Amino acid sequence: MYWEFSRKSFQRSAAYRFDVWTRIAGNIMFLFMWGFIWYALYYGKETVGGVSFQAMLGYIMISQALQGIHGAGAQLWEIQERVRTGDIAMEMLRPYDYTTRMLFSDLGSIFFYFITAVLPLYTVLFLVLKPSVSLTLAQMGLFIVSAVLGFLIRFCIEMTFGLFTFWLIETGGVEDVFYFSISLFSGSLVPLWFFPGWLEQVAHYLPFQAIFFVPNSIFVGQLKGPDIFNALLGQAIWLLLCFVILRLVWHRASMKIVIQGG
Amino acid sequence: MVSIMRGIGLYSYMVGASIRAQLQYRYAFVMNILGWAMTYAGTAVTMWVLLYSFGALDGWIFWELIFLFALAVLSWGVCMIFFFHFRSLDQYIVNGTFDRFLVRPIHPFFHFMAMKFDVGAFGQFLFSIAAVGLAYSNLHLHWTWQWLVFLGAVIGGALIQGGLLVAISSVAFWTTRSERLYWVIMWPLKSLMNYPLSIYPRLVQLLVVFILPFAFVNYLPALILLGKTGRVFAPFWGALSPLVGAIFFALCFRFWMLGLDRYKSAGS
Amino acid sequence: MxxxxxxxxxxxxxxxxxxxxxxxxxxxxxxxxxxxxxxxxxxxxxxxxxxxxxxxxxxxxxxxxxxxxxxxxxxxxxxxxxxxxxxxxxxxxxxxxxxxxxxxxxxxxxxxxxxxxxxxxxxxxxxxxxxxxxxxxxxxxxxxxxxxxxxxxxxxxxxxxxxxxxxxxxxxxxxxxxxxxxxxxxxxxxxxxxxxxxxxxxxxxxxxxxxxxxxxxxxxxxxxxxxxxxxxxxxxxxxxxxxxxxLFGKERVLIVDLEGETDSFSVAGAQLVKEEGNRKWLRFNRELTTASQLINRISEKYEIKDLTIKDTEIEEMIRHIYEKGLAVYEMNSCRIENNKF
CATH class of the missing domain: 3.40.50.300 (P-loop containing nucleotide triphosphate hydrolases)
Structure with a gap:
């Protein structure tokens, strides 16, 4: 029955095609910006910290593609808006689980965005720019598993942050913490291996690196052999933890709705 | 002359009212300022991490990069105070509230501009002034006449960015929607300019010098102010910021008025 | 002027x-x-x-x-x-x-x-x-x-x-x-x-x-x-x-909600203009029929649950002008008269 929500949001995305085009245009512009930044950083250097520019190019391309996919789902501000307007309180009355429904609607719009924009465009980009990616079929499979785990972790965290709106009048600060963490600690812009040692340690103990850094690293072959399985295990643990926290926060939030009417 | 004096008086009166309106939400006001300052600090931290392993980006060391970034943020702050609400012009047009600006005996552009004085921009000032200060001392700069160039860059930068905001907003006179354009044009362009222009291909450089002159916001003035040499454009170009800003803003203003004429003949 | x-x-x-x-x-x-x-x-x-x-x-x-x-x-x-x-x-x-x-x-x-x-x-x-x-x-x-x-x-x-x-x-x-x-x-x-x-x-x-x-x-x-x-x-x-x-103010519309079987509904002195199930719209001229007469007549045959009386609405009025062809020159004559006043 939840697939119905996916279908609906898929159709809605199809109706707002213009939004999809503008989003992919922005995504591609940022890809080029980071491409030139890394190109300039690498200028005159073969490898830095054992990573070649070609590998780095692969890293940011897959990172940008994943970010594009994540961006097609409901954003933090949308969740906050739904809490403020009481939409969520209304949906509590319906016979389904709200967070699961949100996940399935996200899947619908993401699927549309993926097949109409991200997949064709990035296929072309990968063929043209030829970054070094040494993917075996098995690695590809592990990358997909890792990317899906990353997506679910991001979903849980974003949802949790969004639900904080139930207790806060003004969410400015929460938002900024979230966006800062997701842009830096997730490794979406700069991979963790370029971090100063102590910051890398900090990042490793945060769930954000499981969102982009782990799948990206598998994709460009920086994670190999048993390390991949360790990383996947780490992701799974983070997902479990984030999921438990989300359920806990959601439980408290629904109590609040039931008692105070939202 | 009389009308200019009256305009200034009226503007300051309306600004006062706008500030009082914003102060009604004190908590949001403070959080907004802190939020902006933190967001920029976050970008600065990313730059630091980026340069940690690499040392320099096309010859720009960390503090130079911070200076380049902070200069753009500073003039963006000035621009936001005066023009940021042009971003929501399309909403006024869609729900019909724009008409009110046309039944008052003052210039509609002036009226719309005076309607809001965005004090949230103090977050930009908080970050950029601290960052410029730190960069100034860490780079051991000693400016004399350069202060004039700096001032010119802030004014010119505010006019260039404000001009683009105005031009984007006026698209709403034709299409009733313009918010998206902000995200497709203004936002990537601003992000692009946080890094030295020399790393981008020639086409981009020509675009931001001659068409949407964002190079005059921070890159070209920073060349003079930091005593660097540009590979493509001579540093003295940076001194032209206020002039370029004035011309670009004037063009954008004409475009806005053109849009207004179209609105008056076609409605919304 | x-x-x-x-x-x-x-x-x-x-x-x-x-x-x-x-x-x-x-x-x-x-x-x-x-x-x-x-x-x-x-x-x-x-x-x-x-x-x-x-x-x-x-x-x-x-x-x-x-x-x-x-x-x-x-x-x-x-x-x-x-x-x-x-x-x-x-x-x-x-x-x-x-x-x-x-x-x-x-x-x-x-x-x-x-x-x-x-x-x-x-x-x-x-x-x-x-x-x-x-x-x-x-x-x-x-x-x-x-x-x-x-x-x-x-x-x-x-x-x-x-x-x-x-x-x-x-x-x-x-x-x-x-x-x-x-x-x-x-x-x-x-x-x-x-x-x-x-x-x-x-x-x-x-x-x-x-x-x-x-x-x-x-x-x-x-x-x-x-x-x-x-x-x-x-x-x-x-x-x-x-x-x-x-010209038009004499006309009223009576809206009644009836109980029971009302398929072949009609009443003397009013014209059935619209019906939705048991709700009927009846137009009548108040100089010829009063509302109370009309209600009496209906309640003889049906049970009335609810009723409202409405003036002619603008849309209705415009339809009338089209139908009855209020001539343009008539309007102009009205205007001239009005200007004199």
Whole structure:
């Protein structure tokens, strides 16, 4: 029955095609910006910290593609808006689980965005720019598993942050913490291996690196052999933890709705 | 002359009212300022991490990069105070509230501009002034006449960015929607300019010098102010910021008025 | 010389033709096809100083477009407008000083500020002299009861309060003409009544010429002697309200909800104009049949659960004019008569 929500949001995305085009245009512009930044950083250097520019190019391309996919789902501000307007309180009355429904609607719009924009465009980009990616079929499979785990972790965290709106009048600060963490600690812009040692340690103990850094690293072959399985295990643990926290926060939030009417 | 004096008086009166309106939400006001300052600090931290392993980006060391970034943020702050609400012009047009600006005996552009004085921009000032200060001392700069160039860059930068905001907003006179354009044009362009222009291909450089002159916001003035040499454009170009800003803003203003004429003949 | 003169006014809009489907959307990016929609078609009228005129018509008839041209917001496609000898779209700012405008659904006040601050701002914008401002504020506070909410932010006002504040705001600079676009829309019965009283008072005491658009006929009945009826961009009627009321005002519609089997429903003295299940719309002429007679007749055969009686609505009236063919020259004769008066 939840697939119905996916279908609906898929159709809605199809109706707002213009939004999809503008989003992919922005995504591609940022890809080029980071491409030139890394190109300039690498200028005159073969490898830095054992990573070649070609590998780095692969890293940011897959990172940008994943970010594009994540961006097609409901954003933090949308969740906050739904809490403020009481939409969520209304949906509590319906016979389904709200967070699961949100996940399935996200899947619908993401699927549309993926097949109409991200997949064709990035296929072309990968063929043209030829970054070094040494993917075996098995690695590809592990990358997909890792990317899906990353997506679910991001979903849980974003949802949790969004639900904080139930207790806060003004969410400015929460938002900024979230966006800062997701842009830096997730490794979406700069991979963790370029971090100063102590910051890398900090990042490793945060769930954000499981969102982009782990799948990206598998994709460009920086994670190999048993390390991949360790990383996947780490992701799974983070997902479990984030999921438990989300359920806990959601439980408290629904109590609040039931008692105070939202 | 009389009308200019009256305009200034009226503007300051309306600004006062706008500030009082914003102060009604004190908590949001403070959080907004802190939020902006933190967001920029976050970008600065990313730059630091980026340069940690690499040392320099096309010859720009960390503090130079911070200076380049902070200069753009500073003039963006000035621009936001005066023009940021042009971003929501399309909403006024869609729900019909724009008409009110046309039944008052003052210039509609002036009226719309005076309607809001965005004090949230103090977050930009908080970050950029601290960052410029730190960069100034860490780079051991000693400016004399350069202060004039700096001032010119802030004014010119505010006019260039404000001009683009105005031009984007006026698209709403034709299409009733313009918010998206902000995200497709203004936002990537601003992000692009946080890094030295020399790393981008020639086409981009020509675009931001001659068409949407964002190079005059921070890159070209920073060349003079930091005593660097540009590979493509001579540093003295940076001194032209206020002039370029004035011309670009004037063009954008004409475009806005053109849009207004179209609105008056076609409605919304 | 009349205060407002409108001659052969036309306003045409270009409307982009929407094409269906993805292919159509792509094609319309390259080459758009436009349709010309005439919103106002050869409208002429004149309004004298001190008149109160109802500008009436169904939604989309061209009322707002006309008002927008009179206030200088829109430029006409062709035709002539003079408002106190000014051409509004050419001398918009000058014109703005002599008119007051209220758009019923959209406030012109500063949303987040206490109401009084909006008045102070308008004082600055219109350069209203101190003594006039004080006098006006005192008058409006008195008749509109502004005092109770002057220090409340506009966003917290009730709709009725906000409308009163909006009207006061539009009159602060002593305009010659007041344009009211749907001034009673969304108000409850009491607030409506109060608004109407105030409008009458402004017109009588201050001699302000009032042009008001509405689709609520009772507004017009209570306020105006003269009505301009517009449909499809064209003037259908321009003249005294009494005349048109004589023509159509006799007709009423009785809406009844019945109990039980009502398939072949009919009743003498009324015409069944519409039915939805057990709800029937019956048109009757009140000079020939009274409502109570009609109700008696129905209740002999059926059980009445609920009923309402309605005046003829504007849409109905326009249909009548088409059907009965109220000739154009008749309207003109009404206008001439009116001008003499």
């Amino acid at each position: 009349s205060l407002i003169e409108v001659n052969h006014l036309y306003k045409e809009f270009q409307v982009a033709k929407r094409q269906a489907g993805l292919w159509g959307a792509l094609r319309s990016l390259l080459r758009r096809e436009y349709l010309t929609k005439t919103a106002v078609r050869d409208v002429s009228f004149a309004v004298n100083q001190g008149e109160m005129v109802g500008y009436v018509g169904p939604n989309g008839a061209g009322k707002s477009t006309t008002i927008k041209m009179l206030t200088g917001i829109l430029v006409p496609t062709s035709g002539e407008i003079r408002v106190n000898n000014l051409i509004p779209y050419k001398e918009r700012q000058k014109n703005a000083r002599q008119i007051g405008v209220v758009f019923g659904q959209r406030t012109q006040l500063w949303w987040d500020l206490p109401t009084i601050e909006s008045f102070e701002l308008l004082k600055q914008v219109f350069q209203i002299p101190d003594h006039r401002y004080k006098q006006n504020m005192a008058t409006f506070a008195d008749i509109l009861g502004l005092d109770e909410f002057l220090n409340t932010p506009v966003r917290q006002l009730s709709l009725g309060q906000r409308m009163r504040a909006d009207i006061a705001a539009s009159l602060l600079h002593d305009p010659l003409i007041l344009f009211l676009d749907e001034p009673t829309i969304g108000l409850d019965v009491l607030a409506k009544e109060r608004m109407r009283q105030f409008i009458t008072e402004i017109n009588r005491e201050r001699g302000v010429t009032v042009i008001l658009t509405t689709h609520d006929m009772s507004d017009i009945e209570k306020l105006c002697r003269r009505m301009i009826l517009i449909d499809n961009g064209q003037v259908m009627y321009d003249g005294e309200l009494v005349l048109i009321k004589d």
